[in-house]
Amino acid sequence: MEKQEVLSAYGIEDGIISDRPxxxxxxxxxxxxxxxHGEGSxxxxxLQKMNHKVFKRPEAVMENIQNVTAYIREQAIKRGGDPRRETLNIILTENGKPYCRDLTGGYWRAYxxxxGAxxxxRVEDPECFYQSAIVFGNFQRLLSEYPVENLNETIADFHNTAKRLEMLKKVVAEDPCGRASGVQEEIDFAIEREKEAHVLTEMAERGELPVRVTHNDTKLNNVMIDDTTGKGLCVVDLDTVMPGLSVYDFGDSIRFGASTAAEDEQDLSKVSCDMILFEIYTRGYLEGCAGKLTKKEIEMMPMGAKLMTFECGIRFLIDYLQGDVYFKIHRENHNLERCRTQFRLVADMENKWEIMNRIVKKYAK
Ligand code: ADP
Ligand code: MG
Ligand code: MG
Structure with missing residues (x-):
């Protein structure tokens, strides 16, 4: 019922052939x-119902998506590319709006x-991972001149590792579920790295790293790969596009895509950061960026990978201590297990620090 009403806002009243999740x-x-749609075509x-719980300001989210996709589309047209496949394209309602609301207050949008994509x-094939790197690099390149101050910060302090660590300390002190004493090792691991938690945000504050348009959900599943050519086409899922640091975007791809194990693997001996995948992604990403990153940004890419992973581990630990209120769990200790894989990855990256830096240097041209 709800959906019918939404579809009619888009002028789709009848002639529906299929409707599936x-x-x-x-x-x-x-x-x-x-x-x-018209005669025989x-x-x-x-069609998406937006998650109103996560995105408290859907209008601001849609404004960002509208601005960024319009900008990419313009460039695709100038270049003689295919704007229908090189970016998301928002469909406006009959009233000319980028979203519509249903009777229960829900927000919907259509693309x-x-x-053919x-x-x-999952990273089943290194080539696919490489293609995703090019696409995320392209995203950075295409938006490198975009006036980032025009974008809404739709989730405040989204990637501020230092603030997350502060939050952890607070939760440890309050210990609302009495779980802190059982995870002292993880708490110590986090606190020992307090100094590093500040590195990237402080560089940004000093103007050593530029604030850019960032995607903030740079996983493989948000990249469209052409079924025929196997080449990356474009980035989707632009809900979290906002001002940020490029190295965090890079870092999240590595955290998720270059890990040898699932995020909730229980056997920690299986968890490591695969240097072959790290190299593949680094090569693709820098190729896609095509010289648009600064020297400092490139230099800090390994730090982006490490801090992004660290931050994620902290978030899982916080949630565990708070009684699993944010991330859905499917078994007891699930969030703690997730925290442990992340911290194991961080430790592994620390062991491979020289290699990671050497790889980045190799492609930094
Ligand atoms: P979520 O925020 O829930 O991850 P996404 O916007 O990523 O939602 O959409 C879910 C999936 O739908 C994507 O992983 C992709 O497979 C597919 N998808 C998203 N946008 C498009 C599009 N414009 N055309 C085709 N498929 C799309
Ligand atoms: Mg998605
Ligand atoms: Mg999303």
Whole structure:
């Protein structure tokens, strides 16, 4: 019922051929609608109910997406590319709005469906990971001149490792579930790295790292890969686009994509940062950025990987201490296990620090 009302806001009243849930995203409710559009032609759209709990200001989110996609589209057109496949394209409602609301207050939006492309869940093939790196690098390159001050900061302090650590200390002190004494080792691991937690944010404050348009959810599953050519097409899932540091975007891809184990692996001996995958991603990312990153940004890429992983571990630890209120858990200690894989990765990166820096240097041209 709700959806019918939304579809009619887009002028789709009848002629619907199919309507099905789509994709494996964890945030929004995603559907693909196929319908008859004019004389005998079919059209597919991606309809999403936005997650209002995570995104408290859906209007601000949509404003960012509108601005960024318009900017990328313009460049694709100038270059003679295909704007329908090189960026998300928002479909406006009949009232000319980038989203619509249902009777319960929910926010919905629609995009042109990108045909003949797939977003993969896991790194099954290094080539695919490489393609995703190029696409995220391209995203940085295409937006390198974008006036970043025009973007809304839709989630405050999204990647501020130092603030996360402060939060951890506070939660440890309060210890609302009496769990702190059981995880002293993890707490110590975090506190021992307090100085480093500040490194990137302080560099940004001193103007040594530029504030850029960042994606903030740079996983493989948010990249469309062309089914025919196997080449990366574009980045999707622009909900968390906001001002930030490029090295955190790079770092999150590494954290997730270059790990040899799942985020919640219980056997920590299986967890490490794969240097072959690290190299593949670094090469693709810098290729995609095509000289748009500063020397300092490139130099800090390993730090981005490490701090992003560290930050993530802290977030899991906080949630464990708070009684698992943010991340969904599927078993007891799930968040603690997730924290442990992240911290294991951090330790592994510390062991491989020289190698990581050497790899980055090799492609830093
Ligand atoms: P979530 O925030 O829940 O992850 P996404 O915006 O990433 O939602 O969408 C979920 C999935 O839908 C993506 O992983 C991708 O497979 C697919 N998808 C997203 N946008 C499009 C699009 N415009 N065309 C085709 N598929 C898309
Ligand atoms: Mg997604
Ligand atoms: Mg998302």
């Amino acid at each position: 789509y994709g494996t995203g964890h945030i929004n409710d995603t559907f693909v609608i196929e319908y008859m 079919r059209k597919k759209i991606l 042109d469906f990108i045909e 797939t977003a993969y869940d």
